[in-house]
Amino acid sequence: MRVPVRLSAPGWPAALRHPRVSGPDPRGLLEPDGLDAESFSRAVSAFRLGGTYRTTAPGRHVQSNRVLLDHVPDRPLTVVDVGISDGSTTLELLDALGDRVGRLFGADRVLALTARRRGRWVAFFDQDRCVLVATRHLLLYAPDALVPLFAGAPGQRVSLVQPALERRARTDERVALVTHDVFAPWPGPPADVVRLANLLNRTYFSDADIGRALSQCHRMIVPDGLLQLVENRPGLGEQGALYRRGEAGFVRVAQVGAGSDVDGLVVGD
Numbered sequence: 001m002r003v004p005v006r007l008s009a010p011g012w013p014a015a016l017r018h019p020r021v022s023g024p025d026p027r028g029l030l031e032p033d034g035l036d037a038e039s040f041s042r043a044v045s046a047f048r049l050g051g052t053y054r055t056t057a058p059g060r061h062v063q064s065n066r067v068l069l070d071h072v073p074d075r076p077l078t079v080v081d082v083g084i085s086d087g088s089t090t091l092e093l094l095d096a097l098g099d100r101v102g103r104l105f106g107a108d109r110v111l112a113l114t115a116r117r118r119g120r121w122v123a124f125f126d127q128d129r130c131v132l133v134a135t136r137h138l139l140l141y142a143p144d145a146l147v148p149l150f151a152g153a154p155g156q157r158v159s160l161v162q163p164a165l166e167r168r169a170r171t172d173e174r175v176a177l178v179t180h181d182v183f184a185p186w187p188g189p190p191a192d193v194v195r196l197a198n199l200l201n202r203t204y205f206s207d208a209d210i211g212r213a214l215s216q217c218h219r220m221i222v223p224d225g226l227l228q229l230v231e232n233r234p235g236l237g238e239q240g241a242l243y244r245r246g247e248a249g250f251v252r253v254a255q256v257g258a259g260s261d262v263d264g265l266v267v268g269d
């Protein structure tokens with residue numbers, strides 16, 4: 001549900017911290033050294049950017065990783081994970097594929113924000129647009145009226161990517177983090193595998209938009225390459241599907257749980 005205000009969970013008694021009305025406090029991201037990986041993921045999950053929540057958590061693609069490993073050829077591959085949020089699940093994808101990764105691109109429309117503080121209030125900006133004001137008690141998602149309060153406050157770059165993945169991108173030449181919009185042409189090398197996890201969601205995008213994103217995926221994947229969709233719907237666990245790229249579209253080759261909610265759009269039923 002897209003609400004303009006949520007309670008900042010740590011500032012309220014536990015009885016009021018229902019996930020429908022409350023969210024994590026993202027202000028810890030200004031000092032990421034003080035956060036462990038789990039707290040970092042929680043803090044990043046507070047954001048809603050481009051209409052999609054940044055929600056993520058490690059351990060939620062276990063079955064999909066296994067299915068992918070069963071279907072990829074045994075050679076170094078170019079893999080693109082689009083919509084990585086903080087990259088927790090990207091790190092796990094890297095581990096799962098091991099030496100089958102020739103290149104891995106962790107891609108998202110936004111990888112960092114700019115934070116400006118006024119006392120304990122923090123405004124987060126995506127370019128020039130304020131996307132969230134966080135206080136001890138509230139998360140305000142339509143904060144335009146508050147923006148003048150932060151005029152003149154110095155900006156601090158806030159990475160939304162797990163420090164462990166940023167380190168990996170610096171030290172492992174196979175790994176790169178790139179800003180990329182799933183609706184735009186892929187500017188990198190043709191991909192053997194593309195994963196979209198918790199991105200092509202009908203509560204976020206219209207069927208026409210999902211169709212446009214799938215067309216871009218078709219263009220970026222090599223003939224016979226793989227597209228994997230993963231979904232973690234609240235209360236339903238992990239589900240999704242793996243598709244092979246054909247000349248004219250995609251063919252489903254494997255499924256996890258109930259499959260993908262957008263399967264009909266992928267295979268053109």
Ligand SMILES: C[S@@+](CC[C@H](N)C(=O)[O-])C[C@H]1O[C@@H](n2cnc3c(N)ncnc32)[C@H](O)[C@@H]1O
Binds near residue numbers: 052060
């Ligand atoms: C719910 S998170 C999924 C994170 C991770 N893949 C997972 O499954 O845990 C959705 C992510 O998609 C990104 N996203 C939203 N719109 C996008 C777009 N048009 N292009 C690329 N990424 C986008 C968001 O910024 C967010 O990080």
